[in-house]
Amino acid sequence: MHKLIVNEWTKIFKRAGTYVMIAMILLGVVAMGTLIKMTEEPDQAGDQWRDELSQQIKEDKKDLKDMPASAGDMKRFLEKDIAINQYRLDNEIAPPSETTGWSFIDESSALISFAGLFAIIIAAGIVASEFSTGTIKLLLIRPIRRYKILLSKYVTVVLFGLFMLAVLFISSAALGFGLFGTGDGNSVHLAYADGEVIEQSQMLHLVKIYLLSSIDVLMLVTLAFMISAVFRNNSLAIGISIFLLMMGGNVTSLIAAKYDWAKYILFANTNLMQYFNGTPVVEGMTLGFSIVMLCIYFILFMALAFGVFTKRDVAA
Amino acid sequence: MGTALELKNVTKVMKGKKIIDDVSFTVKSGEVFGFLGPNGAGKTTTIRMIAGLMKMTSGEIFICGKDREKEFEEALGHIGGIVENPEMYKYLTGYQNLKQYARMSKGVTKQKIDEVVEFVGLTNRIHEKVKTYSLGMRQRLGLAQSLLHDPDVMILDEPTNGLDPAGIREIRDHLRKLTREKGMSVIVSSHLLSEMEMMCDRIAIIQNGKLVNIQNVHDEAEAETAHRYFFEVESGYASILKEKGIEYQEVEKGIEMELEKDQVPNVIKMLIEHEVRIFEVKLISKSLEDRFLEITEKGGTTIA
Numbered sequence: 001m002h003k004l005i006v007n008e009w010t011k012i013f014k015r016a017g018t019y020v021m022i023a024m025i026l027l028g029v030v031a032m033g034t035l036i037k038m039t040e041e042p043d044q045a046g047d048q049w050r051d052e053l054s055q056q057i058k059e060d061k062k063d064l065k066d067m068p069a070s071a072g073d074m075k076r077f078l079e080k081d082i083a084i085n086q087y088r089l090d091n092e093i094a095p096p097s098e099t100t101g102w103s104f105i106d107e108s109s110a111l112i113s114f115a116g117l118f119a120i121i122i123a124a125g126i127v128a129s130e131f132s133t134g135t136i137k138l139l140l141i142r143p144i145r146r147y148k149i150l151l152s153k154y155v156t157v158v159l160f161g162l163f164m165l166a167v168l169f170i171s172s173a174a175l176g177f178g179l180f181g182t183g184d185g186n187s188v189h190l191a192y193a194d195g196e197v198i199e200q201s202q203m204l205h206l207v208k209i210y211l212l213s214s215i216d217v218l219m220l221v222t223l224a225f226m227i228s229a230v231f232r233n234n235s236l237a238i239g240i241s242i243f244l245l246m247m248g249g250n251v252t253s254l255i256a257a258k259y260d261w262a263k264y265i266l267f268a269n270t271n272l273m274q275y276f277n278g279t280p281v282v283e284g285m286t287l288g289f290s291i292v293m294l295c296i297y298f299i300l301f302m303a304l305a306f307g308v309f310t311k312r313d314v315a316a
Numbered sequence: 317m318g319t320a321l322e323l324k325n326v327t328k329v330m331k332g333k334k335i336i337d338d339v340s341f342t343v344k345s346g347e348v349f350g351f352l353g354p355n356g357a358g359k360t361t362t363i364r365m366i367a368g369l370m371k372m373t374s375g376e377i378f379i380c381g382k383d384r385e386k387e388f389e390e391a392l393g394h395i396g397g398i399v400e401n402p403e404m405y406k407y408l409t410g411y412q413n414l415k416q417y418a419r420m421s422k423g424v425t426k427q428k429i430d431e432v433v434e435f436v437g438l439t440n441r442i443h444e445k446v447k448t449y450s451l452g453m454r455q456r457l458g459l460a461q462s463l464l465h466d467p468d469v470m471i472l473d474e475p476t477n478g479l480d481p482a483g484i485r486e487i488r489d490h491l492r493k494l495t496r497e498k499g500m501s502v503i504v505s506s507h508l509l510s511e512m513e514m515m516c517d518r519i520a521i522i523q524n525g526k527l528v529n530i531q532n533v534h535d536e537a538e539a540e541t542a543h544r545y546f547f548e549v550e551s552g553y554a555s556i557l558k559e560k561g562i563e564y565q566e567v568e569k570g571i572e573m574e575l576e577k578d579q580v581p582n583v584i585k586m587l588i589e590h591e592v593r594i595f596e597v598k599l600i601s602k603s604l605e606d607r608f609l610e611i612t613e614k615g616g617t618t619i620a
Contacts, residue, residue: 003419003420004419004420006419007416007419007420010408010412010416011405011408011416014405014407014408014412015407133403133405133406134400134401134403135403135404135405137369137399137400137403138399138402138403138404138417138461139420140367140368140369141367141368141369141392141395141397141399141471142392142417142420142421143388143389143390143391143392143393143395143420143421144389144392144420145388145389311371313330313364313369313370313371314364314369314370315364315370
């Protein structure tokens with residue numbers, strides 16, 4: 001099995017396109033770093049942060065009181081802000097006043113869908129291209145069961161996605177700490193959940209952000225892989241998956257504003273961050289519900305891909 | 317000789333149509349077995365079912381005694397093949413391609429790869445990208461990949477498609493060498509009659525999904541029975557032949573008659589004794605093409 005994965009990995013990394021992808025991610029990180037560095041204003045916060053925070057809390061509390069009961073989302077958001085700011089005052093933790101290496105890695109997570117795009121392209125091609133070049137015939141006359149061949153391809157795609165994520169994380173860390181330093185050595189992240197403020201290590205927080213933000217990418221990669229295996233069509237797989245990557249979230253929130261069943265849509269569940277920082281798309285959704293939904297979609301995609309691939313007659 | 321491959325009542329139905337209808341045959345070890353038929357007769361479908369690319373609707377296939385369905389991995393381990401044009405990863409070198417396939421079978425060593433590369437004569441170019449290869453070289457690389465795991469049965473679907481005469485001859489020589497030296501069985505499909513006649517020991521003729529006939533190409537048993545001989549002679553033969561009761565047809569420049577091999581010297585002697593001048597005597601062997609057309613036309617359909 002691992003030999004099959006080595007095979008697939010070799011095929012990916014012997015193509016020039018893969019290096020273009022890596023270069024584009026690096027370029028994206030560098031562009032973002034440069035932009036932030038150039039537009040950043042010099043730090044003048046100094047010791048005034050306590051006064052500023054107290055002021056902020058007062059304002060937030062006032063807003064909270066004035067707000068109508070229907071604005072549940074906004075209220076929760078304000079409650080969170082108040083709680084975190086209060087915690088900072090009580091524990092003498094200054095808010096990050098400028099960009100640090102840590103915050104830069106956090107901001108770079110915006111590029112995850114970029115990395116996802118490349119993983120989707122690989123996923124879309126990994127089965128379909130074997131069919132279009134005819135090499136599938138040489139793969140399938142080996143003494144290896146078909147599900148193993150497909151599984152090795154899927155594992156390779158996921159590994160490639162993780163690799164791209166690592167490229168993004170490491171390059172933005174290197175650039176971030178290089179350009180902005182580590183800040184004041186204060187590497188604590190404050191998270192808010194269930195009305196309580198918790199201190200977390202920055203590193204752990206960032207890894208969590210990266211992995212959680214990758215869930216929608218993982219699902220779309222799986223979708224692209226499924227289409228690739230079922231329809232043997234590279235462009236169809238890329239087209240549908242990228243369209244959904246761009247539009248899926250927006251369309252879902254539009255539907256969610258009107259209809260409750262939106263919570264069964266894949267994209268209402270892919271953003272697990274909503275349960276840690278913020279509010280769910282549809283009222284009443286829980287982490288458990290989303291995980292179950294994700295599993296259902298995942299199993300559906302995989303069942304289709306494996307069912308069709310292992311039964312198909314290879315003609316043409 | 318043992319049995320390398322056995323098909324038992326193999327049937328394939330696609331979209332309600334019987335593509336392959338109850339085909340059974342066996343291939344002995346060390347034999348080159350040809351699959352001949354007009355386009356669309358079911359050659360490729362049969363070969364794909366043997367190689368595991370297609371499922372059968374019913375029937376059984378045994379490869380070196382292993383059931384292809386139930387013992388898939390063991391059975392396929394004995395098979396090496398090229399199905400139509402050998403498709404390779406063009407962005408990899410020949411060597412990298414072979415390594416890909418080496419990783420998919422158990423126990424293929426580096427020496428084995430080098431040995432195979434040398435066998436097909438690609439040593440000089442093996443580290444170049446496949447996209448720079450000519451069709452003949454790709455064909456040779458295809459042969460190399462199918463030999464990596466020392467298969468007992470080689471399957472070649474239209475191996476000479478698109479090759480020039482030199483390339484065809486090369487493939488033929490390789491196949492002969494493999495069957496003689498390694499006792500490998502080879503199954504070849506083609507619609508080129510002359511090609512098949514030169515390559516194969518036995519030929520199965522398939523038409524409309526049915527196995528019509530299996531022919532021995534170099535049939536020694538056939539020598540015992542009557543053959544047709546051509547005699548280039550001048551006049552004066554008519555009376556003597558009639559007297560002996562030998563039937564003949566007059567053709568251009570001479571006569572043709574059906575004789576057993578033993579009779580030939582006698583007839584010649586007889587004609588000479590009667591002072592008939594003989595310039596040439598030759599056996600008219602029925603070419604495979606004649607036999608093929610004869611058989612397939614009996615089936616009712618003509619071949620395009």
